[in-house]
Amino acid sequence: MKLFEYRGKELFDKYGIAVPNGRLVKDINDFSGLNFPFVLKAQVPIGGRGKAGGIKSAENLKDAKEKFSKIMGMDIKGYTVRKVLAEEKVDIKKELYLSITLDRSKRMPLIMASVEGGMDIESVPDEKIFKEWVNPLIGIQPFHVRGIVSKLKLEKEDGKEVAKVISKIYKLFREYDCELVEINPLIIKKDGGVMALDSKVNINDDAMYRHTDIEPEIVELTPLEKDAKEKGIAFIQLDGNIGVIANGAGLTMATLDALTNYNGKGGVFLDLGGTDDPEKVKQAFSLMKKAKPKVIFLNLFGGITRCDTVAKGVKEVITKEGIDCPVITRIKGCNEDQAKDILKDAGLITGTTLQDAAQKSSDLAR
C-alpha cells in the first residue's frame, strides 16, 4: 500500500526524522498558523506531480487561495486530488537522495543514497548511486552506515546527521514491513540539520494485519477491482475487450498473451486461483459481466481443481442469470470430458487447444 506523502511524513516524525512545518489544508479559508512563503502539494500516490502542476508555492494569502483552488480536484495521471498539503519553505544548502528497498535478487534490504537529490533516481547515473545491502539476520550496523556516508563526501556535521537518518529509516522499513522508504530530497538546511522534504512509503499489503495503526487506503483500484478484492478474487482491468478467466496467475497471464498472436486483446485478468467452489465461480462470472467484455475466454487447467466442478458452477450462473456475450472455453486436465459436456450443454463454445480457443476468442472480439 502506497502511503500519501503526508502519511509517510507522519511516520518519519514518529521515528524522529525532521519534516517541514505544515499540515493538510481543507479549503481556501484554512491557512491559519502557516507562515508564508509555503508550498502547496497535491497528495496523490504517483510520481511526477510537480511536472503535472500539482506543486505550487504561495507567497501571500491571495496567492495561496488561487493556487489551492487550482490544485484541489485536479487530475494527475488519473488520480483526482482530494488532499492538499501545505508546507513552509526551507532554505536548502544541498539535496540528497536516500532510500531503502527490497532487493529481490539478494533478498535483502538495499540502502541507496546519492548527492544527486531532488530528481528522478532513474535518471541518475549508476556510479553516482551508492549502495549497501543489509543481511536481515544481523540488521543495520555502523559499518553499513559509514559505507554510505563516507561516499557522499559531506561536511562532518552534515554526515553525522545523515547517518542518523539512515539508521532511522532502516528501523521504519523493517518495523512497518515496507517495500520502499524513499526520501527525495533529503535536504541539508542552510542553517544546519537535515530534513525530509518528500516521502514515499510503501507497505507490504500482506503485512497490513500487523499495522493496525495504518488506515488502509484503496486508491489505486477501479470500483470493480475493489469489489473483487473484497471477494478475494484476483481481478485486473486492462484496455482490451476480451475477458479472460483462468485458474492460476501464470496461466491467466499466458492466456492473455496467447490472444495477441491472433490480434486479440485482453480486457480483464481474472484468476480463479485454486478454487472450484461454485459460489466463487459465480462471483467471478458476475464480476466479469459487469466489466462488459465483448467475449469471455475461460481457460481451465484441472490439476487439483476438478474441471467438472468449475463447469457446473459456470453452467449454473449462465442458465440462471444469462449472459449477453459469447463464451469460449478451453478445458484441460482432471475430468475434462465431463466438464466439456456440461459446458456444451450450457451452450458455450469449446476450443480444442489453447491456440484454437485464443483464435476463436480474438475473431469474435473483432
Added chain:
Amino acid sequence: MAIFADKSSKVLVQGATGHQGVFHIGAMKEFGTNVVAGVTPGKGGQEVEGVPIFNDVFDGVSETGANTSLILVPARFAKDAVFESLDAGIKTIVVITENIPFHDAMEFVHYSKYKGAVLIGPNCPGIASPGKTKIGILPGQIFKEGYVGVASRSGTLTYEIVNSLTEKGIGQSTCVGLGGDPIIGTTFIDSLNAFEKDSETKSIVLVGEIGGTAEEEAAEHIKEHISKPVYAFIAGRTAPPGKRMGHAGAIIARGKGTAESKIKAFEKAGVKVAKFPTDIADLIE
C-alpha cells in the same frame, strides 16, 4: 537421481490436520511419498491417513527421522513454522503458503542459508520427482518419469506445460515450483546448478514470468555454467506496468521486469523460448 527430493525424503507436514493437510497427505502417499509425520500444536497423538501427528517438529523429527518439511500453515504462522523446522534440524523445507509478508520470507530465507538447508517457495506448488516422491500440492496424475527438469515461478502454468510434455511421451526428472513471490528461497540459478549435476536430467525447462530479474540472471548463468539444453516460457508479455498480475512478484516496477527483457536475455544465451506454453514439448522433440 533427481534434485532436492527423492526416495530418501522423509516428509513431515506442518499444518497436517487442516482440510488441505488431510487432502494432500493422502495425495502424496498415493504418489509414493514417504510421509512420516504431521505436526499441529495441540493435536499430538492423533493420526491423519495413518500418519502420526505430533505437537511440535522436534518430537516429529526425533520419533520418525523426518528430514524434509512441507509447510501448509496460514501466512501469519509461517515464519514460526519455518524457524521451528530449521532449528529441529530439517534440511529441506517446502513452503506452500501464500501471502506471507516479504520481511518474514526474507528472514527465513537467510536463516535457512545459515543452517545449510534448501528452502523452496514460499507461494509455490512444491516439488515432484516422478516415480520417487512428491512434496506439495502438485497434481500427481500429470507426471511421467523421464529426463526433463522443470523449474517454474508459476503453479497451474507448470501443470499445463508438464501435462503437454507427458502427453507427448516426454517424462520429467524433477519438477520444482519456485514460487510466485518476490522473495523466494530456491532460485532459477540454484535449480539450474542442481539439474546440471543431476545425471538423470538431460534438458531443462524454465517457466518464468514478469517481475524482478531472476530470468536475466539465469540467462547470464546459463552462458557460463550450464551445458545441458535449456528451454523457456515467459508469461506476461501483455501485462501493463505497475500492476501486480495475481502473483505478488509479478509486477513490472520502474521499467524493470518486462517479458521482452527476459525473452531477449534467454535468446541471447541460446535458450529457445516458446510462444505458447504448450509448445515447449515441440521445441524439445
